Amino acid sequence: ISLISPANEATGQATTVTLTWEATPGAQTNAGERAASISGYTVYFGKTGEDYPAPQWVTEKTLEKPNLEYNAEYKWQIIAVQSDGSTATSVERTFTTSNMYGAPEIALKTPSHLSTGQPTTVTLTWDATPGAETTGARANSLTGYDLYFAKASESYGTPQKVYVKEAQKNALEYATTYKWKVVALSV
Secondary structure, X not given: OEEXXXXXXXXXXXOOEEEEEEOOXXXXXXXOOOOOOEEEEEEEEEEOOOOOOOOEEEOOOEEEEOOOOOOOXXXXXXXXXXOOOOEEEOXXXXXXXXXXXXXXXXXXXXXXXXXXXOOOOEEEXXXXXXXXXXXXXXXXXXXXXXXXXXXXXXXXXXXXXXOOOEEEXXXXXXXXXXXXXXXXXXX
């Protein structure tokens, strides 16, 4: 028995997958008996890290598994049952479904990168959009931003929580280079 699809450790799989495999009956070992055939398959399917639930019995070499969770890892294994009662067990395989949403996109606007001669009070601005839903219309939204701001020679500290696409920084030191970055937060 050989598992075909999804490939082992495949990522980004849809939330409905079709398990497929190939199997052949064992070779006949004596001339007087009728050739064996495969009666069916016991399909074990479940989430990685959990025990398999009760298996399913099928007679085809395919099984559709709908309504899987997003961003979850699943495992599967097949036992082929031959007409004479002999069995063969496949290796276990895993795959991971896709994230429901892609990553948010963000672009820093002002002040521009490496700009000089800025006043000691600046307004930082950026654009951001939530990640697109990987299965159709987008339903998620941005819930805010983590704004990191520091002197170029220092490490970023704890971010400032911001809920709009701008923030003002006051009392900046003259002739000092600053750095900043924004992380978009989404649901």
